[in-house]
Amino acid sequence: MRILVAPDKFAGTLTAVEAADAVAAGWRRTTPDDEVVAVPMADGGPGFVDVLQASLGGDLLAVTVEGPLGVPVPATLLLVKDASAGTTAYIESAQACGLDLLPRSSDGRSPEPGVASRASSYGVGQLIAAAVDAGAGRVVVGLGGSGTNDGGAGMLAALGASAEPEGALRGGPDALAGLTGLDMAAARDRLAGIELVAASDVDNPLLGLRGATNVFGEQKGLTGDEPKLAADAALTTFAQLAGRKTADAKGAGAAGGLGYAILLLGGSREPGFTTVADAVGLPDLVAASDLVITGEGKLDWQSMNGKVPVGVAELANAALRPCIAVAGAVEVGNRELRANGIEAAYALVDIVGREEAFARPADSLAAVAERVAKTWSRGG
Incomplete structure (x- = not known):
C-alpha cells in the first residue's frame, strides 16, 4: 500500500514535520513493506x-x-x-x-x-x-x-x-x-x-x-x-x-x-491550506495513494471549518481515497467526522493517556499510528 501522511502541527507539542515523521515511523513498524510518504501541512499559521x-x-x-x-x-x-x-x-x-x-x-x-x-x-x-x-x-x-x-x-x-x-x-x-x-x-x-x-x-x-x-x-x-x-x-x-x-x-x-x-x-x-497544498502538489500525491492520514493537536468544531484535516479530507474524497485522522484529542462525533470526509479518528489521550501524550508526544503518536496500521493496512 501507498500511505500519504499529511498532518498539521500538534500545537504546543509537535511541529507538522515532527508529527508527520512520527506517524510514518509508527506505521512502518507494523507494515514495513508499505510505502509511506510524509507531507507535513499548514494553513498559514505557525509552521x-x-x-x-x-x-x-x-x-x-x-x-x-x-x-x-x-x-x-x-x-x-x-x-x-x-x-x-x-x-x-x-x-x-x-x-x-x-x-x-x-x-x-x-x-x-x-x-x-x-x-x-x-x-x-x-x-x-x-x-x-x-x-x-x-x-x-x-x-x-x-x-x-x-x-x-x-x-x-x-x-x-x-x-x-x-x-x-x-x-x-x-x-x-x-x-x-x-x-x-x-x-x-x-x-x-x-x-x-x-x-x-x-x-x-x-x-x-x-x-x-x-x-x-x-x-x-x-x-x-x-x-x-x-x-x-x-x-x-x-x-x-x-x-x-x-x-x-x-x-x-x-x-x-x-x-x-x-x-x-x-x-x-x-x-x-x-486560502492558506490551498496555498500549501498547491505548492507541495498535494492533490497529485493524494491521487497516487491508497490511504490518506491527516491530523492535528485537537480535532474539534474549528477543525471542521477550513482547517488542514478537512482540507486534506476533501482532496481525498475528490480522489475517491479513504481518509483517517490521528489527533491529540478528538472532540467531534463520528457522524460529523464522516460528513467532512474523515472515516475514522484516533485520539492519543484515549489510547495512551493524557499524561503520556503530553510527556512523550512523538513516541505516543508513533505508538498510535502503529496500532492504527493493524486495522487499515492490508499488510497489518
Missing part, C-alpha cells in the same frame, strides 16, 4: 515556513525584526526560485507578531490583559521588505497565530507609510485611536511590481461583530466590552483614512487585520 521548506527546499534567510512590543526577535523567510516564475518568498507573520511573543498573564496560558492594545505588526513589514530586497517578485504571507490587532498599520509603517501624528501606526490600536492623517504612497511604491498574497483561511472582515477584534480579540487578551469597543473604534478610524470599502473584504480581519493591510497594498487573498 508555515517549515512545512513549505520541508517539501519545496529553497533557501532560508535569517533576519532580525521588531517583535510586537518592539523587542528584536529572530525570524526566517523562505526563498524558492523557479526558472520560469522567478523567486517566491514565503513569510510567516507569527514569527514577527505571534501570540507566543506577548507576555503571559498570571495563569501562564493567555496573553497579559490589554497588551494587544499596544502591540504592532511592524516586524511583518520588515520581513516583506527583506524578501523584496532578496529579489522576490512574489511574496506570500502566511497569516495566523497573531498577537496583534492593529489592522496591519505597523506593517504599512515598516514599508514606508507615514501618519499624523508621527508614530501613530506603530503603537497598536491605542495609538491608532489618535490617527488624523495617513499617506501610504511610499509603501505602495516600495512594493510596485511585487505580487503580494495573504495566505489565510480566515474570511472575516476587519470591523464589526464578525471583525478582527470581536471574533479574535479575546484570545489576544482583549477581554471585556470596553477594550474591544476601543480597539474596534481605533480600527474604524484607521479604515476611514486608509480605505473603508476594503475593510469589508473577505479576509481583511485575518491576523488582527494584517489581511486588510495586504489588500490595501494591492495584494490578494487565498
Whole structure:
C-alpha cells in the first residue's frame, strides 16, 4: 500500500514535520513493506515556513525584526526560485507578531490583559521588505497565530507609510485611536511590481461583530466590552483614512487585520491550506495513494471549518481515497467526522493517556499510528 501522511502541527507539542515523521515511523513498524510518504501541512499559521521548506527546499534567510512590543526577535523567510516564475518568498507573520511573543498573564496560558492594545505588526513589514530586497517578485504571507490587532498599520509603517501624528501606526490600536492623517504612497511604491498574497483561511472582515477584534480579540487578551469597543473604534478610524470599502473584504480581519493591510497594498487573498497544498502538489500525491492520514493537536468544531484535516479530507474524497485522522484529542462525533470526509479518528489521550501524550508526544503518536496500521493496512 501507498500511505500519504499529511498532518498539521500538534500545537504546543509537535511541529507538522515532527508529527508527520512520527506517524510514518509508527506505521512502518507494523507494515514495513508499505510505502509511506510524509507531507507535513499548514494553513498559514505557525509552521508555515517549515512545512513549505520541508517539501519545496529553497533557501532560508535569517533576519532580525521588531517583535510586537518592539523587542528584536529572530525570524526566517523562505526563498524558492523557479526558472520560469522567478523567486517566491514565503513569510510567516507569527514569527514577527505571534501570540507566543506577548507576555503571559498570571495563569501562564493567555496573553497579559490589554497588551494587544499596544502591540504592532511592524516586524511583518520588515520581513516583506527583506524578501523584496532578496529579489522576490512574489511574496506570500502566511497569516495566523497573531498577537496583534492593529489592522496591519505597523506593517504599512515598516514599508514606508507615514501618519499624523508621527508614530501613530506603530503603537497598536491605542495609538491608532489618535490617527488624523495617513499617506501610504511610499509603501505602495516600495512594493510596485511585487505580487503580494495573504495566505489565510480566515474570511472575516476587519470591523464589526464578525471583525478582527470581536471574533479574535479575546484570545489576544482583549477581554471585556470596553477594550474591544476601543480597539474596534481605533480600527474604524484607521479604515476611514486608509480605505473603508476594503475593510469589508473577505479576509481583511485575518491576523488582527494584517489581511486588510495586504489588500490595501494591492495584494490578494487565498486560502492558506490551498496555498500549501498547491505548492507541495498535494492533490497529485493524494491521487497516487491508497490511504490518506491527516491530523492535528485537537480535532474539534474549528477543525471542521477550513482547517488542514478537512482540507486534506476533501482532496481525498475528490480522489475517491479513504481518509483517517490521528489527533491529540478528538472532540467531534463520528457522524460529523464522516460528513467532512474523515472515516475514522484516533485520539492519543484515549489510547495512551493524557499524561503520556503530553510527556512523550512523538513516541505516543508513533505508538498510535502503529496500532492504527493493524486495522487499515492490508499488510497489518
